[in-house]
Amino acid sequence: MNRRRPSRSATADELLTTLQHLTARARKEVELHQARVELAEALQRGMLPATLPALPGLQTAARYTPARSGLDIGGDWYDGFLLPDGSLGFAIGDVQGHDVEAAAFMGQIRIGMRAAASTAADPGEVVGRTNDLLLSVDSNLFATCTFLRFDPRTWELHSARAGHVPAVWLSAEGHSGIAEDEGGVPLGILAEQHYPVTRRRLTTAGAVVLVTDGVVEGPSFPIDAGLEQVREQVAALPHATADELADEVIRAARRTGHQDDAAVLVLRHDAAPGPG
Template identity: 40%
Template sequence: MTRTWRIRTVTDAARARIAVARLAAAHGVTTVERARLTAELSGRLRQCLTKGGVWVLTLDGPSAGDGTLHAAVVPAPDAGAAGRTPWTMAVPCPEPGRVSDVGTVTEDPAVLSEALLGADEDTAAVLDKLAEQEELVAFHREELHQTNQGVLALHAELDAAGRAQREAFAAERRARNEAENARRRLMFLADASAVLNASLNHDEIVRRLPELLVPRYARHVDVWLFDQEDDRHPPTSHPRAATRAARTGRPQYAAAHPGGLPGVDDQPASALDPDRPLLCIPLLTHREPLGVLTLSPPGERWDPDDAVMLLELARRAGTAIDNARRFEHNRDIAETLQRALLTELPTTPGLSLAARYLPATHGLNIGGDWYDAFRQRDGGLITVIGDVTGHGLHAAVMMSQLRTALRAYAVDGDSPGRLLTRLHEYLRHLQPDLFATAVIARFHPDGHTLTWAAAGHPPPVLRLPDGRVRTLDAKPGAMLGIPLRQDIADHTERLAPGSTLALYTDGLVERRAQGIDPGIERLATALGSFGSAELDADLEGSADRLLPPLLSDSERDDDVCLLLCHLRG
């Protein structure tokens, strides 16, 4: 279906527009598409009328195969307007071919008015659609705004969460670093304490302090001990902060600026070294201050936690020095007592004596091992070797009491067995918590008879003139001082010239991993390796040569005592 209209005047344009609108409505074109078609057609026709001339409006379709209505405005062929651009437009028709004619549009004002009202209705419908779309757009705009606000809030929350996470990570790193530094300080403090307490020599402790602290915690270390300023040590100048620390017993920090160290008093910079900060820590004990430890920092200043660790180290160093000094004092007393107790051996015609005493290498150089030799009224010679249980000053005092008691009992001329029995009773009644072992050997005045008795002690070893060695292991008595009544028996041996008797304590033959029997065998073998002439000529030298193979270890856990009695040939 094709419709054509010639347009020359406004009336022609209005009639053509009305006819197109009616045809579009008749073919079921939607109100919006119809309004769009008529509006654009009106605008095109207005342009054509403005340009003048004759124009042709053509409306094609729709057909069954093409559900589209095509409109075109072109110049009339006879108008002489060739070359002008035609106007075309297509709108969909839901019901193509439904009508064939809409009637003739007259110039009646009523018809034109009706058409105008119909156009307004279409416009109103379009405006209603537009209002709906605007409401929908406003609704979606609000939704979009709310969504944007939620996204912004989410971004803010994520940003806050990110900051909190970063702060948590930073706090964790700081905590980890602080924990590692604390562990490092504790490890250093434990290792340094072990080094300081490993020695009982206070000079060694003072020497090790700078080695421990430089250069990790201090650039320079000075240890001022108060009692070292004597004739051997010329007086030296000390910083005023060190003197104040010695007088007040409180740590002092001397520098141009306050140190802010916990538990430390701030002082002006030292006049002796104004450019270097100084930390002066008193070396305190529970009795009195021993001195002052003065440190200079490895850098500009100390970390407060490092300073706290240095204060604790100084406290431990003061305790270690005090313990070492007390030990050295007790050791000097013990050595003096030991020298007083180990008497000189008597000189006897036809009989040579040689004794050796070696203290244990640990603890005080004194113990309960002892030896003695003295004459009786009838001319016989008593030799004794014993061992008081325990070690140290108490054992030495108890040993001295036993030695004195034995000499007192021996005045009566009792035999070795009787003497040991009386010592046993002495310990039972007067020292119930003290125990001892001993061997007593008596050389008779005839020079060829030996009477001996043992109480819980390693057996004597006898070397015969021909080099054979015997262990005198006849039934001994029990340990002295045990809560048991006993009568210790005597044993007698005939001696030939050239015989050698060895009395000793268990420190010479006993080893923890081997026991005592292998040690006694080693002693017998070593004693048998000497010749009679060698023993006659130099018993002292023989005693010196006898000890090294039996004491291969430089460290001894127990005292060693040896008494050699040689009957000269």
């Protein structure tokens, strides 16, 4: 029996048509991915502050690097703003995920925390109200964060932590450490949570360095080791400016081989002024 073989021209036409369909589909997928990346980047740019507040005797600086996977964007954020009583509010946090949803959720947290801080002076209450607000929007995401309130009249720093990485502190004399302050559960998990507040009067000059876990944790690099690395970095620069410290600390993220996005927030402060 003789089998009829397709002509060469017919086979070539079919292959060309198939290739055209595949190329068109690939182009659409690339365009869709690019659109999602651009949307995520626009969300991130719009949600991170262009500047941070500062006062005589208080320098502030922050840095952010994107994730190395997903959309190269994520939910890490930092913030700083003036409060109605003249105090300054600062926040840093990390939302689960590296996509548009994470970036949008980060924006909700930032806006919600600013609103809560405008009516509540206690950082624990600010974090608690933000937590309840996020639960009310019924998202399946959660976030960690630290919120600080700096009072320029008393030179006190009050802070509350929701499952977030501990801060690193530095004194101008070269002493340093990791502030293992008591904290509560991450935001968006359980309602009506209590968040303990740590109060410090900044009696000596120094710095407070806050990071997200993308700075101190990598695929084979545990958080404890990363925090110790940051402590060593800042201890070696007791007289560095806030910008210099932020630049140095963000480099730690490259050393851990991180795949998460990463943020750093630095408060560089003088000693509390004496009486009168």
